[in-house]
Amino acid sequence: MQIHCRPLIACALLALPAAASAAEEVVLKVAHSLPPTSAAHTRFIVPWCDKIAAESGNRMKCQIYTAMSLGGTPPQLLQQARDGVSDITWTLPGWTPGRFPISEVFELPYFTADRAASSRALWDFAQADAASEFAGFKPIATWVTGPYVFHFRDKQVKSLEDIKGMKIRAPSRLGNKQLAALGAIPVGMPVPQMPESLSKGVIEGALVPWEVVPPTKTQELTRFHLEADTDRALLASTMVFVMNKKKYDSLPPELKKVIDDNSGRETSAWVSEQFAPADVAAREMTAARGNTVYALTPDEARRWQQASQVVTAEWIKEVKDGQRLYDAAKALVKKYSD
Known part of the structure; x- marks a missing residue:
């Protein structure tokens, strides 16, 4: 109209x-x-x-x-x-x-x-x-x-024997599996719950990347910080x-x-x-407090990697078409890394 x-x-x-x-x-x-x-x-x-x-x-x-x-x-x-x-x-x-x-x-x-x-x-x-x-x-x-970093309350972990039985905050299902493979007791929880759990001793350590440390005041709640000195992240x-x-x-x-x-x-x-x-700033802030930031010896790092291999093997087995998906993802990481 x-x-x-x-x-x-x-x-x-x-x-x-x-x-x-x-x-x-x-x-x-x-x-x-x-x-x-x-x-x-x-x-x-x-x-x-x-x-x-x-x-x-x-x-x-x-x-x-x-x-x-x-x-x-x-x-x-x-x-x-x-x-x-x-x-x-x-x-x-x-x-x-x-x-x-x-x-x-x-x-x-x-x-x-x-x-x-x-x-x-x-x-x-x-x-x-x-x-x-x-x-x-x-x-x-x-x-x-x-890369994820281990943040421990009051124990410097230097070996698989040291971490055995420790209650550690895990970020994910595979994080839980990796901690279990290393001999620790995984405790799954989102980041916002972590500070109180560290403060009260519900957990003895936590796996989080450096950037999470300042907003959660993890540097004030822990004393020892274990990094993976490898070309691949311990966990992400x-x-x-x-x-x-x-x-x-x-x-x-x-x-x-x-x-x-x-x-x-x-x-x-x-x-x-x-x-x-933020990762760099958090690491520097933590070290400036006098906290100990360290890495495993090369031999011990290899032990941790070997112990973690079971997690990958299980994932490939439990996911449909797991080997092809793993290979495809790995090839893409290599493609963009190169």
Whole structure:
């Protein structure tokens, strides 16, 4: 039906609601579990949000909810994003055991190398072989942490015999298995629960990367810090930054493009690298307190690697097509490392 307007100003007024709707601001609820002082918040999430705001001409902005301020517990972050409680979340797949059984290969002991290279490899692997694990989500970035480090309360562990029977915080299902293979007693828990458990002696040590140390004050709760002096990380966790698929699908094409331009392999590598300075700063801060930062002897390190091999063998056996998936992921790590 054709509408005739007189005077012209009436037509202009009729067009206003449509114009306003087209330029309506989109606010994305972004949720994570750490405090606003954490490296994840300051070095990665805030800059990413600033970037999409700038590239969308401020038509798309983030409202960030730190430290589980939307409610729930860290293992529920993924489900909250799926259900639309949040629009975007940063979380660790290891907090939801069994939810990412294929991409979990990157959490095997002594598997990842340089963090940016391994993060590029994880993105490619997830797109090719683990896309089903992201059903209901628009993946923005997938990456690996820096190397995990053992942080011990009051005992300097120098051998497999020393760690036997110790209660150690583990980050994931495979972290649990690795600790058990080393003779320790794994205690699974998300990072926010770790400081109190260390303080009360519920656990005698914890496995976390260096960047987690300052926001959790781990340097004040532990005295000895064991690093793996190898070209492969003792252990690493995968991390994901994902968006509710329905929310993404609801965006107009030009805003989808902004999200797309800030997603993918290179975004994953960029995110992983934002944690590197925090690792260095945390290590220096810990050493400056007079805490002991050390590595195993080469012979002892080989013993730990050999003891951990059972974890890889079990993973390959229990996952369908495990050997092919392991080989594919390993080849990608090598490709990007080279």
